[in-house]
Amino acid sequence: MxxxxxxxxxxxxxxxxxxxxxxxxxxxxxxxxxxxxxxxxxxxxxxxxxxxxxxxxxxxxxxxxxxxxxxxxxxxxxxxxxxDTNNTGAFNFGTNHCTFHPLDKLMESVDENKKLYERLLQAEKDKIEYLEKLLKAK
The missing domain is CATH 1.10.260.40 (lambda repressor-like DNA-binding domains)
Incomplete structure (x- = not known):
């Protein structure tokens, strides 16, 4: 067949x-x-x-x-x-040439996550403080 x-x-x-x-x-x-x-x-x-x-x-x-x-x-x-080894492949990437250091980018994202966590934690503290104030008022 x-x-x-x-x-x-x-x-x-x-x-x-x-x-x-x-x-x-x-x-x-x-x-x-x-x-x-x-x-x-x-x-x-x-x-x-x-x-x-x-x-x-x-x-x-x-x-x-x-x-x-x-x-x-x-x-x-x-x-x-x-x-292809002559760098004429489907995407023609050639060799890897980063314009940034990957670890620097990773550390930037870690710092951003840390800041977001701190803001979230502060918002939760503010919420608890507000709720406690409401309870004392009753």
Whole structure:
């Protein structure tokens, strides 16, 4: 049995995108307000109405063009660029050059958390003081 797909088999493209997103047919069916059998039929269809295709694209979180232009080779080429050693990969990060020291940022967040805690503690003390004043007034 061959797994080679026809170039414009939209249903199979939807199926592969759904699988790559680790989504079951039931989940896609629920997002579209239908049942799993309808998704199975749709994925076996070579063509799909444009309006339905837009709904499916939205449910999958991709564009209609992404579905229409999907190819297995493109997916493999995309992921293979992550291993390029000449820094021309998918995101072209090159080497890591931080413009800040990560520990400095961590300590800043610790200081911010400490200040927030102190403000929260002071607010609680003020609340207790106010409640005690109310009790003494009675």
């Amino acid at each position: 061959s797994t080679v797909t026809k170039p414009n088999h939209i249903g199979r493209k939807i199926s592969r995108i759904r699988e790559l997103k680790d989504m079951k047919q039931e989940a896609l069916a629920q997002a579209l307000g239908t049942n799993q059998q309808a998704i199975s039929i749709m994925e076996n269809s070579e063509t799909i109405e444009e309006e339905k295709l837009m709904e499916v694209a939205k449910a999958l979180g991709v564009s209609v063009e992404a579905i229409k232009n999907f190819s297995e080779e493109g997916v493999f080429n995309y992921f293979n660029t992550f291993n």
